[in-house]
Amino acid sequence: MTVSETNNIHIQQISKSSYLNQSTATPTELRNALRLHGLSPAKVESFDTQKKRALAQLRSKSSDIEKYVFLAWLRNTNVRLFYGLVSDQLEETLPLIYTPTVGTACQNYSSIYPFLAPPGQPDGLFLSINDLPNLTQIIQNYRPYPQNPELTPQIAVITDGSRILGLGDLGVGGMGIPVGKLQLYVAGAGVDPRRTIPITLDLGTNNEDKLKDEFYLGLRQKRVGDDQFFPFVDAVIQSLTSLYPKLLIQFEDFSSEHAFQLLEKYQPTNFCFNDDIQGTGAVILAGFMNAINLAGIPAKDHKILFFGAGSAAVGVAKQLAAYFVNDHGMSEDEAREMVWLVDSKGLVTLDRGDRLAEHKLYFARKDNSGSQYPDIASVIEHVRPTALFGLSSQAGAFSEQVLKSMAGLNERPIVFPLSNPAYQAECSFEQAMIHTKGKVIFASGTAFPKYTDPNTGLISAPGQGNNMYIFPGLGLGGILAQPDTISDRLIYSAARACANALTVEERSQGLLYPVLPRIRQVSAEVAAAVVAESVAEGTARNEEAIKLVNAHDRSALLKFVTSNMWTTNEVEEEITTFAPHL
Numbered sequence: 322m323t324v325s326e327t328n329n330i331h332i333q334q335i336s337k338s339s340y341l342n343q344s345t346a347t348p349t350e351l352r353n354a355l356r357l358h359g360l361s362p363a364k365v366e367s368f369d370t371q372k373k374r375a376l377a378q379l380r381s382k383s384s385d386i387e388k389y390v391f392l393a394w395l396r397n398t399n400v401r402l403f404y405g406l407v408s409d410q411l412e413e414t415l416p417l418i419y420t421p422t423v424g425t426a427c428q429n430y431s432s433i434y435p436f437l438a439p440p441g442q443p444d445g446l447f448l449s450i451n452d453l454p455n456l457t458q459i460i461q462n463y464r465p466y467p468q469n470p471e472l473t474p475q476i477a478v479i480t481d482g483s484r485i486l487g488l489g490d491l492g493v494g495g496m497g498i499p500v501g502k503l504q505l506y507v508a509g510a511g512v513d514p515r516r517t518i519p520i521t522l523d524l525g526t527n528n529e530d531k532l533k534d535e536f537y538l539g540l541r542q543k544r545v546g547d548d549q550f551f552p553f554v555d556a557v558i559q560s561l562t563s564l565y566p567k568l569l570i571q572f573e574d575f576s577s578e579h580a581f582q583l584l585e586k587y588q589p590t591n592f593c594f595n596d597d598i599q600g601t602g603a604v605i606l607a608g609f610m611n612a613i614n615l616a617g618i619p620a621k622d623h624k625i626l627f628f629g630a631g632s633a634a635v636g637v638a639k640q641l642a643a644y645f646v647n648d649h650g651m652s653e654d655e656a657r658e659m660v661w662l663v664d665s666k667g668l669v670t671l672d673r674g675d676r677l678a679e680h681k682l683y684f685a686r687k688d689n690s691g692s693q694y695p696d697i698a699s700v701i702e703h704v705r706p707t708a709l710f711g712l713s714s715q716a717g718a719f720s721e722q723v724l725k726s727m728a729g730l731n732e733r734p735i736v737f738p739l740s741n742p743a744y745q746a747e748c749s750f751e752q753a754m755i756h757t758k759g760k761v762i763f764a765s766g767t768a769f770p771k772y773t774d775p776n777t778g779l780i781s782a783p784g785q786g787n788n789m790y791i792f793p794g795l796g797l798g799g800i801l802a803q804p805d806t807i808s809d810r811l812i813y814s815a816a817r818a819c820a821n822a823l824t825v826e827e828r829s830q831g832l833l834y835p836v837l838p839r840i841r842q843v844s845a846e847v848a849a850a851v852v853a854e855s856v857a858e859g860t861a862r863n864e865e866a867i868k869l870v871n872a873h874d875r876s877a878l879l880k881f882v883t884s885n886m887w888t889t890n891e892v893e894e895e896i897t898t899f900a901p902h903l
């Protein structure tokens with residue numbers, strides 16, 4: 322092929338590239354040099370004008386799902402404009418690309434799918450059980466940015482759609498979650514969007530409504546059994562890691578038993594973590610560290626009740642137990658006894674008479690003297706908790722009576738209804754404020770509006786205890802340090818960094834988590850802590866990172882992290898490489 326033929330291919334690719342094409346903001350000289358002239362109207366506008374128009378269009382949509390579709394289309398046609406808009410308007414756009422709207426998008430995924438992405442611009446990578454013989458080839462088909470074949474993927478978020486937020490089994494509709502999480506990696510931690518792969522494994526669905534839906538786009542069959550599930554996941558992991566040896570894999574929204582089994586299997590040997598178990602564990606530990614300062618009760622005097630005993634609850638419980646051991650000198654048994662779990666049958670005890678799932682055994686109580694506590698009210702009376710965490714997907718489970726009981730037992734009750742999306746939360750911020758007379762220390766999984774006290778006019782802001790404050794920074798730290806595995810120590814360091822990321826002003830406002838517009842700073846702190854811990858435990862392989870950590874220069878380490886964060890400016894820099902004479 323001649324040089325001019327190669328250039329022609331590049332030029333055609335640029336005009337079609339969602340990454341490089343800046344549309345109406347492309348300067349005239351570039352339009353001429355790259356033969357883009359005439360492919361958009363004559364006016365050359367600024368990036369700010371483009372963002373202003375996009376925001377106006379976004380706001381003109383009448384429903385959140387229309388806004389989701391619009392934003393997905395924008396991301397799949399103009400990456401720079403999408404991330405520019407999202408970064409400028411995080412508080413407005415995050416609830417659209419992430420929880421709560423992503424939940425609605427997953428529920429309706431098969432109906433909206435054709436409108437999310439133009440042909441040839443995949444929304445993510447779909448791997449079905451029937452693809453087993455050709456996985457390696459199919460994974461390589463995922464090339465949304467073909468003009469940069471050397472940009473190997475750095476992070477994959479993988480789901481099988483079996484437990485999407487608190488909405489259950491949504492089959493291939495689960496794709497919205499890896500897509501949403503990876504957008505947070507980019508917007509929240511500056512991972513290069515071209516180096517991310519959202520993956521949904523299609524192993525069937527047990528959702529009868531989906532199986533009956535004529536538009537459902539996944540395999541129309543029940544989920545495969547464990548005899549096929551585990552070998553298939555294994556084949557996917559093997560193919561991914563043989564193609565991309567440095568790829569970090571984030572497991573997301575697998576049903577709880579599979580989530581624990583996959584983590585147990587892959588954590589010791591593979592570069593991976595489970596967001597629902599470890600990411601949630603770390604973010605709630607961070608919020609709890611800050612909450613106990615507000616509650617004014619020594620850590621050792623807390624009694625922590627979990628409503629829900631799945632991957633998220635047990636993940637958080639384990640992280641809290643590690644905190645009591647590491648930071649408060651408790652023995653493992655003492656730390657374990659700080660925790661009570663409630664599942665759909667009531668307080669989890671060893672002698673309840675049913676066969677407990679493996680992941681519940683560690684925290685199952687044996688001090689119940691044969692008594693059983695079948696509902697939340699009786700458990701609260703029995704335990705007298707200082708902190709109540711909801712990870713049950715049972716909307717409204719923290720009733721007026723429950724909230725009043727918590728307020729009766731505690732000067733400052735800690736109540737975290739963490740289930741997603743908002744309408745699955747165990748209570749709202751408003752309910753918590755009203756029924757505890759404003760005493761509550763609160764965080765929820767999905768953001769709730771601020772509460773204005775009708776008598777005093779005082780405005781209170783709720784915390785958002787969502788793993789989004791951990792996984793982007795944890796992933797970036799992992800990518801930068803390059804250990805072979807993500808150890809428990811790295812997760813713990815992420816939690817501590819997140820807790821410490823509050824500014825003096827945020828602390829004085831009684832916040833548990835930093836405000837959302839600071840998510841990149843938080844991710845930088847988390848990533849720096851992960852890099853430092855990786856060096857300390859001797860697993861980091863990035864020489865520059867090792868040198869910086871060993872020099873004990875925190876600001877240099879933070880600078881190293883932030884200088885590795887992708888920004889929309891990189892698009893402008895890259896496109897000019899195609900016209901070096903300009």
Ligand SMILES: NC(=O)C1=CN([C@@H]2O[C@H](COP(=O)(O)OP(=O)(O)OC[C@H]3O[C@@H](n4cnc5c(N)ncnc54)[C@H](OP(=O)(O)O)[C@@H]3O)[C@@H](O)[C@H]2O)C=CC1
Binds near residue numbers: 663665666742767789
């Ligand atoms: N804020 C955040 O960052 C995160 C929030 N989450 C949210 O946590 C929730 C749970 O996730 P996960 O643990 O993976 O899901 P699971 O479905 O595995 O767990 C749900 C748990 O709730 C229990 N439960 C169900 N109904 C009741 C009831 N009526 N009374 C008491 N307990 C009940 C279940 O009991 P049983 O075991 O008996 O079935 C199970 O233990 C989801 O809504 C998810 O969105 C998850 C990750 C992160």
Ligand SMILES: CC(=O)C(=O)O
Binds near residue numbers: 574596766787788
């Ligand atoms: C936030 C999240 O990961 C979940 O709800 O599953």
Ligand SMILES: [Mg+2]
Binds near residue numbers: 486573574596597
């Ligand atoms: Mg999740």
